Amino acid sequence: MAIGVKAVYVSYVAHVLAVVGAILVLVWCVSFRGGLAWEATNKSLIFNNHPVLMFIGFIVIGGQAIMSYKSLPLKKAEKKLIHLVLHAIALALGIIGIYTAFKFHNESNIANLYSLHSWLGIGVISLYGIQWLFGFVVFFYPGGAPQLRRESLPWHVLFGISVYILAVGTAALGYLEKLTFLESSGVAKYGSEAFLVNFTAIVTILYGSFVIFTILSKAPPEDEHDHGYSAIEHE
């Protein structure tokens, strides 16, 4: 498509951003917010699982799943299996991450599902699950007829990219929402925690952008005549 750079080089930038983002989100939740716990009297520790699981589990691993199918110099069947398994892990960790937000709300008597972040989050995880199931049934097992695979592949790619962009946008909303709550309870607007959270959000957006740029770049040579993401070019 658009970018005449090898996909694997673009993916290296994404990998670096993933590591930086993971460090930032852990520093925030552990050093600034007191750490992670599944059961605790300080309910904030239960909440802290949410950004960690959603960023490292859902956004980072989901992005690796997307890039793996484009950038790895492997056979199609192997790439498909890696793509499928990584997306399953991302989906599972995303569901657990959403559960921790509900658990925190319920144990702290905070209302559920009133904010744009929560609405879009439920939408994203549902669409992600539908996309995974569709991909599994049509492209893996039992597998659709050749015509169905060929015709549905560009839609699988377009739908997948759209849901992933929406996921990254929902993450940005989450950082802003949590930081706004913290600032209304006294966290300094120009303090180090505020800057840390904003920079984590920007690294998250940059990671998501480089995931998309990777799949708009050049596939490995052995793959050029394959029906990979390049299927999006055929009408």
Added chain:
Amino acid sequence: MAIGVKAVYVSYVAHVLAVVGAILVLVWCVSFRGGLAWEATNKSLIFNNHPVLMFIGFIVIGGQAIMSYKSLPLKKAEKKLIHLVLHAIALALGIIGIYTAFKFHNESNIANLYSLHSWLGIGVISLYGIQWLFGFVVFFYPGGAPQLRRESLPWHVLFGISVYILAVGTAALGYLEKLTFLESSGVAKYGSEAFLVNFTAIVTILYGSFVIFTILSKAPPEDEHDHGYSAIEHE
């Protein structure tokens, strides 16, 4: 590219969403928030210009500018002029819209530029301005050499799409941030205003999505061999 539907049909969906979104944002700012004013003792009326100008002025007109180049059945020179002028209007209204947020903050003693929404907003308007200037100089007046135009067109398209998606994401952050402030000052979390703002955000995201889907759809027949957005397919 991906979608085998005529671009003009996809753009109709975007137009309907633009009208619905414009009505929703006006109902919110006029009926729920008391209306718009440039000078007022009730400083909230100054703020109310911000969502109206950013959604109707920047997001809607910017989206029309993007779609016009793809979907209109006109000659290339005419489409280019429309594309250029609509983007200039969007940029100007966006700058005025951002100014109203600063004006509201300054007259109400509220801090500027601490939130993710404001950081990304400044980033988006700057990138939008750079993109417009680059497009003007290279593709309009004085115009670059044929090789420069040909090689920079896919980057113009990719950069433009990226900045527009970022603009829509920044709008979503704005709705969430303002509604979170309102809810912390007593607006009901499940009340009609909260639902109105969340639905306006969702319509904004859907409009942005259909703007992008329009340029991924089939160009008018007279344009198929033209170097339009289809340039993104050539490496």
